[in-house]
Amino acid sequence: MARNRKNQSAAIRFGPALKVLLLCAAIVSACLGYVWLKKQLGELGQQTRRREALVRELHAQNEKLRRQLAELQSVPMLEQRVKDLKLGLQPPQPAQVWNLSEPAPDAAAPDEKQYAEKPKGPGSP
Amino acid sequence: MANKLQTRRLLLMALLLGVAFAGLGYRLVDLQVLRHDDLRTEARKNTERGYQIPARRGDILDAKGNLLATSVFVKTVCADPALIGNRQGEVAHALAGLLELKESDLAQRLLPHTRLNERHETVTNHYVVLKRKVSVDTWQKVTNAMAQLTFADVNEKELTSKSQKAFYHDLRAKSIYTDPVDDQLRNYPSHSLAAHVLGYTGVTERTNGGMRVLETIGVDGMERTLDDKLRGVPGWRQTEVDRQQRELVALREEDVDPRDGLNAVLTIDAFLQHALEMSLADAMQHESPISVSGIILRPRTGEILALAVLPTFDPNNPGANEDARRDRVIADVHEPGSTFKIIVVSGALNDGLVTLNDQFDCEHGHFSFGGHILHDHASYGVLSTEGIITKSSNIGAAKIGIRMGETRLYEHMRDFGIGLHTGIPLPGEVAGFLHPVKAWKKVSIAQIPMGQGVATTSLQMAMAMCAIANKGVLMRPMLVDRLQDQKGEVVARYSPQTVRRVISEEAARQMVEALKTVATSDGTAPKAALDHYTVAGKTGTAQKPPYTSNKFYASFIGFFPADNPEVCIYLSMDEPKGNLHQGGQICAPVFKSLAEQVAAYLNIKPDKGDTGFPEFPITTVDQAPKTAAVRAP
Numbered sequence: 001m002a003r004n005r006k007n008q009s010a011a012i013r014f015g016p017a018l019k020v021l022l023l024c025a026a027i028v029s030a031c032l033g034y035v036w037l038k039k040q041l042g043e044l045g046q047q048t049r050r051r052e053a054l055v056r057e058l059h060a061q062n063e064k065l066r067r068q069l070a071e072l073q074s075v076p077m078l079e080q081r082v083k084d085l086k087l088g089l090q091p092p093q094p095a096q097v098w099n100l101s102e103p104a105p106d107a108a109a110p111d112e113k114q115y116a117e118k119p120k121g122p123g124s125p
Numbered sequence: 126m127a128n129k130l131q132t133r134r135l136l137l138m139a140l141l142l143g144v145a146f147a148g149l150g151y152r153l154v155d156l157q158v159l160r161h162d163d164l165r166t167e168a169r170k171n172t173e174r175g176y177q178i179p180a181r182r183g184d185i186l187d188a189k190g191n192l193l194a195t196s197v198f199v200k201t202v203c204a205d206p207a208l209i210g211n212r213q214g215e216v217a218h219a220l221a222g223l224l225e226l227k228e229s230d231l232a233q234r235l236l237p238h239t240r241l242n243e244r245h246e247t248v249t250n251h252y253v254v255l256k257r258k259v260s261v262d263t264w265q266k267v268t269n270a271m272a273q274l275t276f277a278d279v280n281e282k283e284l285t286s287k288s289q290k291a292f293y294h295d296l297r298a299k300s301i302y303t304d305p306v307d308d309q310l311r312n313y314p315s316h317s318l319a320a321h322v323l324g325y326t327g328v329t330e331r332t333n334g335g336m337r338v339l340e341t342i343g344v345d346g347m348e349r350t351l352d353d354k355l356r357g358v359p360g361w362r363q364t365e366v367d368r369q370q371r372e373l374v375a376l377r378e379e380d381v382d383p384r385d386g387l388n389a390v391l392t393i394d395a396f397l398q399h400a401l402e403m404s405l406a407d408a409m410q411h412e413s414p415i416s417v418s419g420i421i422l423r424p425r426t427g428e429i430l431a432l433a434v435l436p437t438f439d440p441n442n443p444g445a446n447e448d449a450r451r452d453r454v455i456a457d458v459h460e461p462g463s464t465f466k467i468i469v470v471s472g473a474l475n476d477g478l479v480t481l482n483d484q485f486d487c488e489h490g491h492f493s494f495g496g497h498i499l500h501d502h503a504s505y506g507v508l509s510t511e512g513i514i515t516k517s518s519n520i521g522a523a524k525i526g527i528r529m530g531e532t533r534l535y536e537h538m539r540d541f542g543i544g545l546h547t548g549i550p551l552p553g554e555v556a557g558f559l560h561p562v563k564a565w566k567k568v569s570i571a572q573i574p575m576g577q578g579v580a581t582t583s584l585q586m587a588m589a590m591c592a593i594a595n596k597g598v599l600m601r602p603m604l605v606d607r608l609q610d611q612k613g614e615v616v617a618r619y620s621p622q623t624v625r626r627v628i629s630e631e632a633a634r635q636m637v638e639a640l641k642t643v644a645t646s647d648g649t650a651p652k653a654a655l656d657h658y659t660v661a662g663k664t665g666t667a668q669k670p671p672y673t674s675n676k677f678y679a680s681f682i683g684f685f686p687a688d689n690p691e692v693c694i695y696l697s698m699d700e701p702k703g704n705l706h707q708g709g710q711i712c713a714p715v716f717k718s719l720a721e722q723v724a725a726y727l728n729i730k731p732d733k734g735d736t737g738f739p740e741f742p743i744t745t746v747d748q749a750p751k752t753a754a755v756r757a758p
Contacts, residue, residue: 041375042373042375044374044375045372045373045374045375046374048374049371049372049374057261060197060198060261063195063197063198064197066192066195067192067195067197067312067314070191070192070195070314070315071314071315073191073192074191074192074314074315074318074395075191075315075318075395075396075398075399076315076316076318076399077315079399091722091725091726092725093721093725095657095731095734097725097728099730099731
């Protein structure tokens with residue numbers, strides 16, 4: 001026997017409402033997620049831009065320091081410093097340099113062992 | 126009635142609405158279909174930006190890795206005169222000091238200029254370059270100065286007009302800006318050191334796919350020769366910006382990194398280069414010549430360890446003095462004088478036409494040949510071939526040349542590279558002049574052997590001497606040792622290149638024996654003798670044409686240790702103004718002092734004098750100090 005709508009229980013109508021609610025929640029979450037992702041993307045973009053600028057700045061500083069170092073290490077600059085500080089540094093004269101000849105390796109005696117002795121023991125072949 | 130009226134009104138309303146919708150529809154079709162492409166381009170222009178990312182120009186290093194040339198990224202400061210209004214005076218006052226420009230000139234450049242464009246519309250210029258090569262630090266100061274700009278006659282807090290507020294905001298924030306593409310400043314930390322080898326750079330502007338690009342290019346020296354290796358390949362970025370012109374990183378479409386240029390490692394040694402330049406500067410001070418030049422080479426490989434010319438220049442600021450920028454070692458030719466005798470005598474020894482002991486009558490200083498009288502600087506009777514080199518007898522050399530004959534003399538000169546490019550990797554090298562035999566006069570066969578009637582570069586003569594030192598093998602001068610990337614990985618390594626064998630090994634050995642006598646008390650260059658090394662060398666004193674002018678070109682080329690040559694040094698002075706003008710008098714002492722420094726620096730093993738160990742106390746941990754005499758094995 002068909003029942004009157006008035007007699008339908010609330011429990012039976014809760015199902016579709018829940019579905020709609022869940023659907024709405026899903027749509028809202030998706031939208032919020034989309035916005036959140038967009039925001040994250042924007043923030044990460046900003047961070048990337050800032051860090052790229054920082055890297056550029058550090059590179060520039062590095063270059064500047066490298067140039068300064070090269071200038072300080074250049075031969076004319078070093079010579080000037082030696083003169084200014086009166087260090088009296090001079091290259092060695094030929095008579096001050098020892099030229100050592102490499103001694104020829106002694107010819108090994110025929111019976112002399114040239115290699116490390118092989119271990120002898122139970123495990124050795 | 127009423128219904129009729131209502132129907133009419135309704136129809137009218139419908140018609141109006143229909144027309145309105147039709148208009149809107151047309152507008153829609155016009156915007157979305159008919160003008161779609163134009164508007165899309167217009168819209169993209171507002172947000173899309175394309176940047177070129179410049180590649181860093183590679184460094185130039187010496188053989189020991191010392192930095193000789195490097196690059197720094199710098200800014201090109203520009204202005205938009207349309208945003209400055211009538212405030213040129215205040216802006217110029219704030220920036221002139223920072224940009225090192227004259228205030229009045231700067232104010233003039235900030236004035237807006239109008240012109241008619243292709244549609245005959247009046248447009249104002251929005252781009253004026255104020256200064257190139259501005260350091261990042263200075264640009265920071267410029268932006269600070271602009272941000273703090275104040276105007277005495279305006280109280281900005283009381284301004285009510287939006288347009289006026291916007292004007293002052295734009296003036297501070299946008300009127301002075303930098304080119305989006307960074308420029309590069311080439312920096313030479315050692316200033317004028319090796320200036321003629323390194324050369325210098327310039328800037329060129331070109332457009333690439335609609336983008337304006339400033340490029341640093343090599344103008345002279347190694348900067349020019351290695352330009353394509355040093356330059357690198359620029360990258361690019363296609364991206365979008367927001368309303369404040371900030372980049373939207375997430376919307377980057379193309380992002381290609383630049384490939385930096387390669388670093389070039391030269392054979393030049395900064396210490397030897399400095400020693401050579403100091404020696405030349407001393408010579409310049411004492412003898413006041415027009416110019417003084419020097420080269421230090423390794424005869425076995427043709428490596429150039431140092432090459433210098435005075436007057437010189439600072440590549441950081443090359444200036445307008447072309448004379449100082451000219452590399453006289455390769456670009457100037459001159460009659461070599463007596464140094465040329467090495468070629469004639471070597472050729473004759475090689476062909477077996479003479480031996481070192483053959484005797485020649487040097488006619489006591491006067492020899493008539495081909496309608497001319499040849500002279501020696503002293504009266505010599507009979508001299509051996511070796512004696513001709515020792516004493517530098519013109520008449521003796523002429524007689525050897527005559528014995529050799531025109532054709533063989535010409536062939537030997539060609540073999541030694543006279544009249545040909547040496548192949549040094551520097552721009553501007555000239556080949557000199559060596560006329561073909563058919564253009565010779567009768568006296569040429571006697572004049573050329575003493576270094577007249579032929580024009581050579583300093584480098585050609587240095588390479589010829591190196592060929593003798595190198596057992597008769599002529600090498601190509603070498604300046605680049607290797608190319609390496611930014612991480613130091615070797616990309617290309619250059620090896621010594623043999624040009625040809627010019628004389629036999631035996632002839633070269635005999636020639637070295639003869640050349641050893643030059644730096645002795647009997648020779649023309651006793652002042653070139655070294656205490657610990659045997660020197661083989663040859664002096665040259667060429668009278669500059671016209672020969673009555675009493676102007677000279679003095680030179681000395683020598684190598685040591687003579688029997689096992691490590692280093693060859695060429696020195697020359699153009700028109701020395703002192704009392705002396707002979708190569709043996711003014712160049713030989715410079716050679717001696719320089720050679721001593723070179724030998725000490727390169728730690729070349731002595732081949733004469735006391736080469737043993739000096740006596741000195743040796744202290745050990747266990748023993749008390751005592752004196753030990755140790756001799757070399």
